[in-house]
Amino acid sequence: MTDTRAQLTAKDFTSNQEPKWCPGCGDFAVLQQLKNAMADLGLKTEEVVVVSGIGCSSRLPYYVATYGVHGIHGRALAMASGLKTARPELSVWVGTGDGDALSIGGNHYIHTVRRNLDLNVILFNNEIYGLTKGQYSPTSKVGLRTVTSPNGVVDHPINTVALTLGAGGTFVARVMDRDGKFMREIFKRAAEHRGTSVVEIYQNCPIFNDGAFDAFSDKDRKADTTLYLEQGNPLVFGNEGQKGIRLDGFTPVIVDLSDTTISKDDLWIHDEKDFIKANILSRFFDDPDTSATFLPRPFGIFYVEDRITYEDALTAQIEKTQENGEGTLEELLRGTSTWTIN
Amino acid sequence: MTDTRAQLTAKDFTSNQEPKWCPGCGDFAVLQQLKNAMADLGLKTEEVVVVSGIGCSSRLPYYVATYGVHGIHGRALAMASGLKTARPELSVWVGTGDGDALSIGGNHYIHTVRRNLDLNVILFNNEIYGLTKGQYSPTSKVGLRTVTSPNGVVDHPINTVALTLGAGGTFVARVMDRDGKFMREIFKRAAEHRGTSVVEIYQNCPIFNDGAFDAFSDKDRKADTTLYLEQGNPLVFGNEGQKGIRLDGFTPVIVDLSDTTISKDDLWIHDEKDFIKANILSRFFDDPDTSATFLPRPFGIFYVEDRITYEDALTAQIEKTQENGEGTLEELLRGTSTWTIN
């Protein structure tokens, strides 16, 4: 059957269900860019499955006109792993939250990442449990006061990028909910990567954790607090690109490019294939409001590694055993050793 | 009550239950050093609790004459976290396996590590499920043939040290089951560290995964394949200490110290407080038998960080609310707003 349908548009990926997120929720933007990216990638609605757990963000599948399963809390990646193993030819996307993926789902998270199934994971990090009305999450900042932390959070937060690298991730990126175009491109790169691609999205929850990422998205501060990673380019930031990052031994330091003694050539050049650099970058994680030695928060692709996917390795084993043909039902029933009674 | 009992010995920490491990199992050595370390630390049997999950290694509590709980599979760290939170004054040790801690228990693992409860975690890594008779584990090497991987493991293994660092660990060490004295010292350092201390032990399982670590313990190979980390000292190895490790930018390279142009001063100096270095060290993880660019496998303490423990932070909050006295039962029952009917 040759497919004569034209290339689909974002609209074709829009389901008939009205999104039920709060007005102003960062989730809307992600949904839009996801649909844009799917269209850009030339996907067909029937070959895509969107899988999720439970949370505001995990409502995602209902709003995309593809196949979709809204599972149970924390188990999206396990469900997606089974689906992908059984059906490697499908394009499987996972929508999950900081609670869903990193709290109750943390175990599936680290194991999926190390197995490197070819999944595209969209991790909506709003540093809060939205759906259950505002309890702190494992990414919440220390000191955050919520209904379950009236005296402030005491748990040290998870650094998603660092955890993913530690668990053996092969594609890790971070984007801001407001950076629509950038997100769209990163989604496409994620989809093109063969392996588990994690895209962490800083997603504002205006209801329960409003402004959690303002330091990185406020017009006036953004330029000084964020660092956009571009492959092969030096790390520069600041509203006129006047600041750069250089390595002093292992210590990243901010340098002033207006200082004529410093040239761009001395700067750290971003290389998304460099694991060590990715690790150091992942530690640009301190709080611009409280840290004296603050380094700008990186956005973009931290790391990409080529490693065989779980399903490819499994398929290869199966194909190897079937070199001389698949087993028949009769052979299966007889097993390896039989005797006959007449 | 002043305690007039003399300092205890390893024997005092020996319970009346005969260990039920197979002859030659690496677990025996760990048990012995644990008891030695407890004695060295001047602990009393009644102030120690050994908590475990399920697995051969998780039998540990039965053999130590302290308090102990042998829980359910994968949940040792959760149980220990509750115990430590309720009773911060106890010395809580956790015995767990690669399956128990990193497979089914992976979520509790990463969360315990980030919360940084003051627990001493002894992680027996034999790269196999021993108790259930030889299925591969999440630390098994790719290609390992076991009862559940007759065609070889396809899952990329967990690198325990890297995962722990990625999850925000504050104390990570690795030791070999045969290095008794070394282990004993590391156990003591682990106990002295205030926070979650993880000691990964390469533990041979002669029955189901014999020789998994031979490359690092065989007399003839050991010197070239292992690297013992010592605080403040340069990274040197080889049977006569004739090899060293230097950093070329970010790239660690092996240098020949007999080459007179190279001095020990150029070598990487181990600094257990240096997070970036610890991260790079954690990636000395390739297989001596198959890797062309093999770097020696590090043993010792990779990283130590001072960070407030969960229970200390919680206690501080409680003390703060109780500055003007603890709440009474009567106040509790009345709550914040009452009215009276006469």
Place this chain on the structure above:
Amino acid sequence: MRETSTLNKEEMVTAKTSVSVLFAGDSGDGMQLTGTQFANTVAVYGSDLNTFPNFPSEIRPPAGTVAGVSGFQLQFGTSSVYTPGAKFDVMIAMNAAALKANLKNLHYGGIIITDTDGFDAKNLKLSGYGEENNPLLDGTLKDYTVFQIPVVSLTRKALAETGLSTKNIDRCKNMFVLGVLYWLYSLPLETTVETLKTKFAKKLDLAEANIKAVTAGYNFGDETEMFSQHGRFTVAPADKKPGVYRRVTGNEASAVGLAAAAKKAGLELFLGSYPITPASEILQTLAGLKKWGVKTFQAEDEIAGVLTSIGAAYGGALAATNTSGPGLALKSEGLGLAVILEIPLVIINVMRGGPSTGLPTKPEQSDLLMAMYGRHGDAPMPVIAAKSPVDCFYAAYEAAKIAVEYMTPVLCLTDGYLALSSEPMLVPSPDELASITPVFSPVRNADDPPYLPYKRDDRAVRPWGKPGTPGLEHRIGGLEKQHETGNVSHDPENHALMTRLRAEKVARVADIIPELTIDNGPENGDLLVLGWGSTYGAIKKAVEQVIEGGCSVAHAHLRYINPFPKNLGELMGKYKKVLIPENNCGQLLSMIRDKFLIEPVGFSKVEGLPFNEMEIEAKITDILKEL
């Protein structure tokens, strides 16, 4: 609702014994707050009352739509009030959607108070009535008494001089309506005025504006001609037991019950928990009780929730964990460990609509059989259930008492209906609470015989050996244990013995729980309505009604489900028929059939909604007809 009218000198005042009111408006209209104010006022005034909020299932659904309507229902009265009312007598509708969503539950002839400013073209369209169909004008409401008040306009007028922005002024419209209602039910403004002063202590202009608005609403009632035909109402204070009262929701009561039990027992309370609707407020309330030394641990998942609690219990704390269905499923394995370890642990399960994620914001009673049997192996534990918001306090307290005194996990069932409903609670004095006595083994010396952590007393209960105590060092776990020593044992007879002893211990709890009594109705007769959990109020009301109608019907309500009270079989035997209403497919019914080999009539409602008294009354009437 019975009434007597008297014509006052100046005005007509009708006395009522109970009134059910619904405050309904858009999610942004502050209906929960308004309802709460009203509830506090009638409580202080001395009424009995019961409230139930009805949130939309989304956090912030589109404004003005039916999905976005937020409701707060409340019944108050002179005699005991057990439910928020099956239908309401009065409904406040702040906009068209609020009217549309709730009209079906208004009593025929009931009162509607509307903000006509919420019925403009936009609101009509969003509500689904359509711009052309204003229900206030087209006869839709002809069977009701409708008061149309331009609330927004009147509030703006009243606050014109405050200098506040229009946005801030409009936020006070709910106070205006509240004032009108206070006037209508002859209630004082003081409680609300006081609350507003405290709440806006740092924003005096807002305090003043809100007070102005509620007063303006009250005065509007006085001055307008609108009410002259109907006059005002009074609801005399209830004849309540004298004492100090507070208002609690079921979840607050559960939390305080646990904390109180810990204090009474002289233990530290530890709660390991993972948030889940509708159980989260228990964690939230306890997180705020640090002054009482309560430790809450927000775990990474429900498994860690129960396991941290088990760890804490091993450490000598009063340990608890709370959750709802999906979380209880995840805790199954951990609960089995608690059973075999024989350590005290309270599990509060706030039931919601299942299976799976189901109807997470709706109540149901469908976890009973899981509570009983949802563990592998033969793993019995006591199961108890709360019947009202206040009873959640006593149920949690008793669960803790049984747990500590019988060294066992205890499952305490409440549901999403109780969890969020509120009612006044007569604050007990500390002495009135039953004692809770943990039995910690004492220090042992080197020459004492070895410690036996599984040596049972005559109730088959083992001792609690607290880490840190010299001489009690012992090691236990999930493997079968040897009788008395607690060492691992694979011995066949020992396993049979331990299995029997564990079951016996739980069965013996029946020795200390009270026999089941008849809540209302004759000691024997035609029909016994046997309820459990949150069906209490509806059954109570229904049975009151049919008794008044002369029927031979009684009501008994089970707090203890495992073990059953000793006299349950005998008691059921005194009636020709037994009716068991449940918000599930018949789970208690199954247990009763199994245990007593009798054939009660089951009555299931599985709609994510509690029973109302009318449904139960109708069912009773049907059964009586066939007797």
Place this chain on the structure above:
Amino acid sequence: MRETSTLNKEEMVTAKTSVSVLFAGDSGDGMQLTGTQFANTVAVYGSDLNTFPNFPSEIRPPAGTVAGVSGFQLQFGTSSVYTPGAKFDVMIAMNAAALKANLKNLHYGGIIITDTDGFDAKNLKLSGYGEENNPLLDGTLKDYTVFQIPVVSLTRKALAETGLSTKNIDRCKNMFVLGVLYWLYSLPLETTVETLKTKFAKKLDLAEANIKAVTAGYNFGDETEMFSQHGRFTVAPADKKPGVYRRVTGNEASAVGLAAAAKKAGLELFLGSYPITPASEILQTLAGLKKWGVKTFQAEDEIAGVLTSIGAAYGGALAATNTSGPGLALKSEGLGLAVILEIPLVIINVMRGGPSTGLPTKPEQSDLLMAMYGRHGDAPMPVIAAKSPVDCFYAAYEAAKIAVEYMTPVLCLTDGYLALSSEPMLVPSPDELASITPVFSPVRNADDPPYLPYKRDDRAVRPWGKPGTPGLEHRIGGLEKQHETGNVSHDPENHALMTRLRAEKVARVADIIPELTIDNGPENGDLLVLGWGSTYGAIKKAVEQVIEGGCSVAHAHLRYINPFPKNLGELMGKYKKVLIPENNCGQLLSMIRDKFLIEPVGFSKVEGLPFNEMEIEAKITDILKEL
């Protein structure tokens, strides 16, 4: 065991109809292998048989101790053999500990074959007899027929010329004993010789040595005077149905059953699983079936085990997951999701002793109520149980058929006893297997009406819409779903309807399952013994016995537990009493009481051991006395 002796020309040969043998020795003595060899030989010879291994619970317990004894029990016979034998007729004891551990289960007057070299001072001490108390000498064994053979010495002598090391020679001692046993039971050496040749194809010297040893043992039997008094025995081949046979354990059979179902249905088999005793061999067997396209996924835990399976099922695979009690507890929440998603899924739960970690290597039937009720909400699913190792194949196969054809998870119960027991299986031809027909929705075009993933057929079954199929794009999840469309719905009546339809669908499975038949005994009479699961063999034997004794007793065995066969109530009604033996505290008993309001006699054995026929026979006799 009945026997007839005939005196041959040269020798006395006693014909027996069945013999139960125990091979017991130290863990290192290769008893599992020896027993397996014997089993293969009698199988090929044509006997019916049943085997059961008995490992120590540690992996490598101390050599020479009772804890270190490894046993392999086997019964073979001329007529059908259902169990490995309650007690054994013959016992091979390779050392003192083996004798000590097992003597109590040897029939009075039974045969003991010992390796006297295993009764030296060291062995006597380690065994716990004590150096001074050699049971071979002190009269302990006076009630038995004891053959004392210096096996090690004789083996060394026989293999002296092989040039092998003593260590390697000593490893052949088990073959020597096996040879003796072949002689004693007049069995051929061929099967074993063939096996040894294949096994040691690459180590010819070892092959030769082992063959020498088994031959030497056989010849020893021929030559020694030892047996002259007793002579030899024969057990005539069973009158088995002609055909091709294989030997399977329950776990192998379960695995092959699933794989066969997938092939027959034209689906890919996916198993998501986490290892756990005694269920791991199902995963292990399937991991070896890659040639048949089977995909196994060793998950990080049991939750991922079931969730990966659900994902695969959504993707159109025949998905399964297997586990034992603790793992089933962890899967509870996932199973609830499978129920509401209404997708096919087979869960094989291999029951072991509980609660908690319990007795992990021992069988028990105590997960039945969890299988039925261990999920939150009303979440029914079919539950079936296997009765024998071979039946594990058919149970797994039928579970898959029901799952696929009714779009439902199906729970299939086996236990640790069935899992490891083996028996001959008549290999069915592919055509003999029942058809399995998945109903995938066909491609839809743009102008077709929208796809309705929850539109049910007249059995209340919904269609399977496979991702990748154009036009079927649909989104479903754990929230309650609208009838037909599958969209999220909070509507009260819809929830009631869906709850009813889910239950109805499961109930309708009763339409296709066979009515329960009497396995043995009269169609009506005094007593019906109603069993389920692995109690089959013991009940079968016991009932055969009492029937032979003239009692009016019948046996029926339940494969389908939810729903029950339609005629179950009626069938039970035909007997004065019903007896339900179970390896738990009475779980099926509870279900039968609940459902049928009758009062069967329960008979519990909770010792981590299966029933034996004598226990059941005794119980039957007791009941009959009281009738």
